[in-house]
Amino acid sequence: SYRLTLVDELPLDWTGSFANGSVLQIMNLSNVRAAVADYPVIEDNHISTFPITVTPAEDAPANSIEHVTIVVENLKTGQYISSHAVEFVVKESIDLEVDPSSQLVNLSVGESVVTRVKISNTGNTQTLYNLWLDDSSSDEVSFEIETSDSVLVGSGFDSTVKIRLTASSTARADVEYKATLWVESPASGLNVSADIIRSEEHTS
Numbered sequence: 001s002y003r004l005t006l007v008d009e010l011p012l013d014w015t016g017s018f019a020n021g022s023v024l025q026i027m028n029l030s031n032v033r034a035a036v037a038d039y040p041v042i043e044d045n046h047i048s049t050f051p052i053t054v055t056p057a058e059d060a061p062a063n064s065i066e067h068v069t070i071v072v073e074n075l076k077t078g079q080y081i082s083s084h085a086v087e088f089v090v091k092e093s094i095d096l097e098v099d100p101s102s103q104l105v106n107l108s109v110g111e112s113v114v115t116r117v118k119i120s121n122t123g124n125t126q127t128l129y130n131l132w133l134d135d136s137s138s139d140e141v142s143f144e145i146e147t148s149d150s151v152l153v154g155s156g157f158d159s160t161v162k163i164r165l166t167a168s169s170t171a172r173a174d175v176e177y178k179a180t181l182w183v184e185s186p187a188s189g190l191n192v193s194a195d196i197i198r199s200e201e202h203t204s
Contacts, residue, residue: 013057
């Protein structure tokens with residue numbers, strides 16, 4: 001029987017545990033058979049497995065590497081037996097937010113204005129986003145992306161997309177003209193949208 005101790009050498013805001021969802025840094029393994037118990041057949045009855053859960057900080061960059069050390073002692077005597085370093089690598093997490101997700105833009109007949117949508121990279125790795133407009137409901141209002149149709153945004157940073165709206169001379173005040181900006185990560189297939197809706201002020 002053995003006592004396992006997880007030596008927490010992790011950075012601030014990281015956690016390591018033998019249990020998922022709680023901090024457990026000492027664990028006992030009982031009734032672990034000796035390797036010779038399998039002789040003469042080569043089997044793995046003498047092997048016992050256990051979980052290690054490491055939760056990185058929210059701002060941990062992708063592919064960063066950290067270690068924890070597992071110290072093994074005799075459960076009855078407390079005698080040191082061995083120690084083992086276990087390596088953990090943070091996986092890439094691709095995510096984003098758009099702000100605003102929906103907006104009304106005041107636009108009179110024959111007028112042209114520019115509005116903006118902010119793209120925030122909330123993942124942990126630099127990500128390329130492709131941009132395109134679904135203007136199937138725009139009719140008498142033209143919607144055009146004035147900035148690049150793809151942006152490379154670092155983790156934790158923002159990028160702003162400019163969209164120009166131009167109303168024709170026949171645009172009506174009682175009709176909703178809309179376009180949807182789609183932001184796509186080709187690496188992950190993630191798609192997030194933002195609606196731009198033309199409105200017109202009425203004066204009495």
